[in-house]
Amino acid sequence: MTVLLKVDLTSGKIETEDITALQHRYLGGLGINSKLAADLIPPRCSPFDEENVLLVGTGSLVGTLLPTASRTDITSKSPLSGRYGSSNSGGEWGVKLRLAGYDHLAIRGKAKRPAILYIDNGSVYLEEAAYLWGEDTWFTVDWIKENKGNDFEVAAIGPAGENLVAFASIQNNYYDSWGRNGMGAVMGSKNLKAIAIRGSGKIEVACAEYFNKICREAFEKVKNDDSFGWTNKYGSMIASTPYNKIGALPGRNFTRGALDGWEETRGRKIFAEKYKEKSMACHSCPIACSHWSKVKEGPFKNYETKGLEVTFVFEFGAKLDIASIPEIFKCVELCNRMGMDVISSASVIAYLVECCEKNIIKSSDIGFTPTWNDYKGTLKLLHLIAYKEGIGNVLSGGVKRAAGQIPGSEYYAMHIKGVEIPVRDPRAKCDIWSLGYLTNTRGGDHLRARSPVEIFAAGFIDHENEELGLTPEQIDELDMPPALKEKIFGTPPSRVHIPQMIRYAEDLITIINSVGFCIRPPVLRSLGPDFYARALNAVTGSNYTADSVLSAAGKIWELQHHFNQREGETISEYKFPERFYREPLPRLEGKPHPPLSEKNVQNIIETYLKIRKEEI
Amino acid sequence: MEPTIIINIKNCCGCNLCVLFCSWRRAKYFEPGKAAIQVNKDYKRNRYQIVLDEEKCDRCMLCVAQCPTGTLLKGEK
Numbered sequence: 001m002t003v004l005l006k007v008d009l010t011s012g013k014i015e016t017e018d019i020t021a022l023q024h025r026y027l028g029g030l031g032i033n034s035k036l037a038a039d040l041i042p043p044r045c046s047p048f049d050e051e052n053v054l055l056v057g058t059g060s061l062v063g064t065l066l067p068t069a070s071r072t073d074i075t076s077k078s079p080l081s082g083r084y085g086s087s088n089s090g091g092e093w094g095v096k097l098r099l100a101g102y103d104h105l106a107i108r109g110k111a112k113r114p115a116i117l118y119i120d121n122g123s124v125y126l127e128e129a130a131y132l133w134g135e136d137t138w139f140t141v142d143w144i145k146e147n148k149g150n151d152f153e154v155a156a157i158g159p160a161g162e163n164l165v166a167f168a169s170i171q172n173n174y175y176d177s178w179g180r181n182g183m184g185a186v187m188g189s190k191n192l193k194a195i196a197i198r199g200s201g202k203i204e205v206a207c208a209e210y211f212n213k214i215c216r217e218a219f220e221k222v223k224n225d226d227s228f229g230w231t232n233k234y235g236s237m238i239a240s241t242p243y244n245k246i247g248a249l250p251g252r253n254f255t256r257g258a259l260d261g262w263e264e265t266r267g268r269k270i271f272a273e274k275y276k277e278k279s280m281a282c283h284s285c286p287i288a289c290s291h292w293s294k295v296k297e298g299p300f301k302n303y304e305t306k307g308l309e310v311t312f313v314f315e316f317g318a319k320l321d322i323a324s325i326p327e328i329f330k331c332v333e334l335c336n337r338m339g340m341d342v343i344s345s346a347s348v349i350a351y352l353v354e355c356c357e358k359n360i361i362k363s364s365d366i367g368f369t370p371t372w373n374d375y376k377g378t379l380k381l382l383h384l385i386a387y388k389e390g391i392g393n394v395l396s397g398g399v400k401r402a403a404g405q406i407p408g409s410e411y412y413a414m415h416i417k418g419v420e421i422p423v424r425d426p427r428a429k430c431d432i433w434s435l436g437y438l439t440n441t442r443g444g445d446h447l448r449a450r451s452p453v454e455i456f457a458a459g460f461i462d463h464e465n466e467e468l469g470l471t472p473e474q475i476d477e478l479d480m481p482p483a484l485k486e487k488i489f490g491t492p493p494s495r496v497h498i499p500q501m502i503r504y505a506e507d508l509i510t511i512i513n514s515v516g517f518c519i520r521p522p523v524l525r526s527l528g529p530d531f532y533a534r535a536l537n538a539v540t541g542s543n544y545t546a547d548s549v550l551s552a553a554g555k556i557w558e559l560q561h562h563f564n565q566r567e568g569e570t571i572s573e574y575k576f577p578e579r580f581y582r583e584p585l586p587r588l589e590g591k592p593h594p595p596l597s598e599k600n601v602q603n604i605i606e607t608y609l610k611i612r613k614e615e616i
Numbered sequence: 617m618e619p620t621i622i623i624n625i626k627n628c629c630g631c632n633l634c635v636l637f638c639s640w641r642r643a644k645y646f647e648p649g650k651a652a653i654q655v656n657k658d659y660k661r662n663r664y665q666i667v668l669d670e671e672k673c674d675r676c677m678l679c680v681a682q683c684p685t686g687t688l689l690k691g692e693k
Binding site for chain 1: 626627629630631632633636637640643644645646647648649658659660661662682684685
């Protein structure tokens, strides 16, 4: 049974609903959240209206021992984009929610005073928490664990969420986040400081014998994938070195694809040798791609933390050119404690620094001169943003809103559909990953379209087709319906058709986010729709096939797309910032990457949108 | 000589696979709290403690076989 726990913070009413029928149509997690968002969030309501609903959805395989089955999606109307908002996180929080007997939460209304929602197995109650309002997330998690029990898992907001910073995160215990799209501000608008869960029940499996078979298959495939070893050793930091080498960094607000001294200060080797102490894992994950790190010398000697993720290095290390891993650690810690998305936080500061460089914003107006590689200035700005003070108030709405207030600054506001763009410059390679920034239903973000056969070094045949880089045997082995293989790779397989693959990659990641698996390469590359259909059938007793899970993913995309359309989205918003069409991107060696062709990009988007209307 | 489980806690990555496999083998559902092996965590400081219930544990060694980091090793006493 799939159970929705409904909490009305205005009336205090708490009730449950059996939504098993939705699981059979929309898979779980992100899928069910998308359906609930379409049904429950009124069109044109403000993200901060009491009517907006904060939806929590654990993946339908979460809590089992299937590899990486730990992830939870949070959906709401985004205060950053004003559109469909969604964020995903792992750890154990979602597992505990399922063990407490609930799969989904729908939280509406607004508490009269700051409150915490406690879900203590069968006992669900709201408790006033004015004494924690204003405290950072770490203090909040500490307080709940000390006063209610160390076995509580906590999702909490910090001052940024309370102050309605448009890109406030919800923190998952101390170091993990539901980061993107401002879900923390929705929580803050509801006067909800935290959701604390103690779950000690059980999660049942519909067919034990079949589950055993599925489980063996999944572990074998994930562990035997070529990417398993390097993902364990470096985690996402694997990308740090090649992105600089190729010139794909978002350096200094997307003006430099490579940065001097990068490898010696922010490369993967120096991180692994100098800082990494051990691997860390989310619940039920054999990959263990996270790290525990320790600083062994210098002003931050003996500082320990979880990290580094490459996103932190690309954001604070490249966008702001902070050339010290310990300083990057500390910037991330401040974001975690204030409860702010790392990507949007670094982006708004990079926008400010460039505007100051170009004299669009005067240092005299903000009281100091922010610069690149400016650790102390960055910390100061992060505080100003979290508390909406001075220039921080302007930046707290995200770069799109800030550009609306500061004449002449729009060119430097690097966003798509109001959401700051992360991690990689599309001019280095305008592939599925880069174009996925445009098609993403949650705005400029890189995590909802990643090809399972991605080869970063592969070249282009033309702007719509990428070189294949796989053998016919590898294509045969791919868990993908044969008709789709023909559409994407051709007959005989000879290329990757980019618009077709964007659709497939989005649908595959939608399935993954709905069952609660992780999109790290060993999973993304080795497991496909047929596996997920069988796993769902084994665990939930559904009757899915590869085709029907893909069809469900298509319906989930439609729900998100229609949500955005009803809020006024048009095709004209599927557009990169002007800079990418006008300026070449310098790198350290070789010719600069040329600007993108607006015509080619628009052609691909039009083809993609046509493909979206086709039956699979 | 009886088989025993040696715990090398400094390697533990916190994945809980030992708990999950133990729970599954015993009950054919997932009730981590009733597994013979438990991982207690201090997330903030990354300090873990593994507790083995010697009476509950039947030395099947499934946890040892599934441990991805060599934290759990088979020994004899």
